[in-house]
Amino acid sequence: DAGVTQSPTHLIKTRGQHVTLRCSPISGHKSVSWYQQVLGQGPQFIFQYYEKEERGRGNFPDRFSARQFPNYSSELNVNALLLGDSALYLCASTQTGTPETQYFGPGTRLLVL
Amino acid sequence: AQSVTQLDSQVPVFEEAPVELRCNYSSSVSVYLFWYVQYPNQGLQLLLKYLSGSTLVKGINGFEAEFNKSQTSFHLRKPSVHISDTAEYFCAAQPPFSGGYNKLIFGAGTRLAVHP
Secondary structure (H helix, E strand, C coil), rough: CCEEEEEEEEEEEEECCCEEEEEECCCCCCCCEEEEECCCCEEEHHHHHHHEEHHHHHHHCCCCEEEEECCCCCEECCCCCHHHHHHHEEEEECCCCCCCCCCCCCCCEECCC | CCCECCCCEEEEECCCCCCECCCEEEECCCCEEEEEEEEECCCCEEEEECCCCCCCECCCHHCCEEEEEECEEEEEECEEEEEEEEHEEEEEEEEECCCECCCEEEECCCCEEEEC
């Protein structure tokens, strides 16, 4: 079975632009979570979606938004990009929204110039 | 607020030597604990997890970890490392399902460098 997939793999944007990152969960998984990993740090939780509804949000500004589609894939949107948004964005999926093992994708590396 | 502390930012070790990567968590309630590995330019791969039961947990690639509730620790060990174990290792905690969602709280990571 295919694992979690993310696109694109790399992205370069300039300050003020917006970006959309995409994630497809493992087949049969209904919950998707997004994490931001700044260079040299551990991942930080951004959002969790389950059955197309936002279930949780981390300490991130409103410039960050996400949604989940009927096929359980997800998009992360970031508006008005700042230099500090440069990071590896990781998507993780689980079967349900309850605590269990989260399976991570390879990530999208975003560079903001 | 819950937090995870990885006590060593870098651990150099020679090939075939044993290694221990230390992790402490702060929580007043039970948590689930995980170790993930991240190879250069890749995502996170699960090494092992502790949800309940036996405090000694065995994972992939010969790694194991021991949950110690009294010391709030979850140290990762391997009796003999290989060059291929060179990577970043992350300890993470997840509180039981509460507030309608779950999230992983990660430590800052430990860079394991295995030298020949």
